Amino acid sequence: MSEEITIPDSFSDLQSVIAQRHGEMSPRLRQIAEFALANPNDMALETVAVVAERAGVQPSALIRFAKLLGYDGFTDMQRVFRTRLTDSMMSYGQRLRALKTSDGGGSDAAGILNHFVRAGVMALEHLEQEVTDEDLDAALEMLAKAQHIFVVGFRRSFPVATYLAYALSHLGRRVILVDHVGGMARQQMQSAGDKDLVLAISFKPYAQETMDLVRLASGNGVPVMAITDSALSPMIPYAEVTLKVDDAQVKGFRSLTATMCLAISLIVALGQRLEGVEWQRQG
Structure with a gap:
């Protein structure tokens, strides 16, 4: 008799289930799990094709990943990622990516200091929220x-x-x-x-x-x-x-x-x- 799967209906539950099942996943599915938790906004907003490209896997692997967690498919799982989004705030990951591509300004040393200060502020805000x-x-x-x-x-x-x-x-x-x-x-x-x-x-x-x-x-x-x-x-x-x-x-x-x-x-x-x-x- 197969074990009954409780389908995660919130992002925190989804995080917990991924963490619990991470060790039993194949290397490719572990790769998706790590990408999903590191890039939840991509998982929420992008198509399966785009997510697959960014995660470095085939779209079919994303569907297998969703079904392993109890969902009918990628779209069903994606709804959970969308629940954590707010319209008013960029995600921590998005803001860091924006920082990496921005111009620090000033001399090289001053630019590095500027980057670290701004990244530190973001990390502190993220800590307060999480x-x-x-x-x-x-x-x-x-x-x-x-x-x-x-x-x-x-x-x-x-x-x-x-x-x-x-x-x-x-x-x-x-x-x-x-x-x-x-x-x-x-x-x-x-x-x-x-x-x-x-x-x-x-x-x-x-x-x-x-x-x-x-x-x-x-x-x-x-x-x-x-x-x-x-x-x-x-x-x-x-x-x-x-x-x-x-x-x-x-x-x-x-x-x-x-x-x-x-x-x-x-x-x-x-x-x-x-x-x-x-x-x-x-x-």
């Missing part, structure tokens, strides 16, 4: 109740991990920055238990060292909170709470503007929550 109160409350609850917090983030994510470890320690949290010095990352995490928390930060192409530690923690029953960039991030299946932040990229270089804003916001909000708890105890 991260929900429920996501933040769940993250704060995990940070507040964990006995020990193991912070993991390598390569581009390391500055964020370092800041979070530093700031959490100033809030009186027991923090271990897993820095992998001497190749000792696993040993640094060996004491983590089910009352602790692994706070992992990673962005595409996702550091293998981070993924290994996330899988290890999850396998040992340690709660995981992820800060990452996509509904298709490989960290999401292991995380109890995920905060998604899509930072800007200019000329191949990704900024950390929105990610650091999210990190600082978590710290300030956690400090207020812990202060409130302390007041209640004193009262």
Whole structure:
């Protein structure tokens, strides 16, 4: 008996279903899934032929993709993408593409600075729209109740991990920055238990060292909170709470503007929550 498919009727449900089924898709369908989530306005507004060309696949593959998700065809799926559109605002992706083709003005250095500033502003606006109160409350609850917090983030994510470890320690949290010095990352995490928390930060192409530690923690029953960039991030299946932040990229270089804003916001909000708890105890 075949498993009954619940057809996603909202964009958030569609994101969740794509993320859940991403691992079982063929390479071509995974390519479409990644294109669809990165370019939802194209999926909403363009014909199947145009979308297929931009995604680098055949139109028939798009139809197979839609049917895999339970829809009758591409048009049926496209209606869900159209629900997320507003007439008054360009999408984050569209605005970034417009920025890439615009003239930064001034000298080369000034033009690059202009691009990064404008891209950072867009990323911050996007962060404000995409991260929900429920996501933040769940993250704060995990940070507040964990006995020990193991912070993991390598390569581009390391500055964020370092800041979070530093700031959490100033809030009186027991923090271990897993820095992998001497190749000792696993040993640094060996004491983590089910009352602790692994706070992992990673962005595409996702550091293998981070993924290994996330899988290890999850396998040992340690709660995981992820800060990452996509509904298709490989960290999401292991995380109890995920905060998604899509930072800007200019000329191949990704900024950390929105990610650091999210990190600082978590710290300030956690400090207020812990202060409130302390007041209640004193009262």
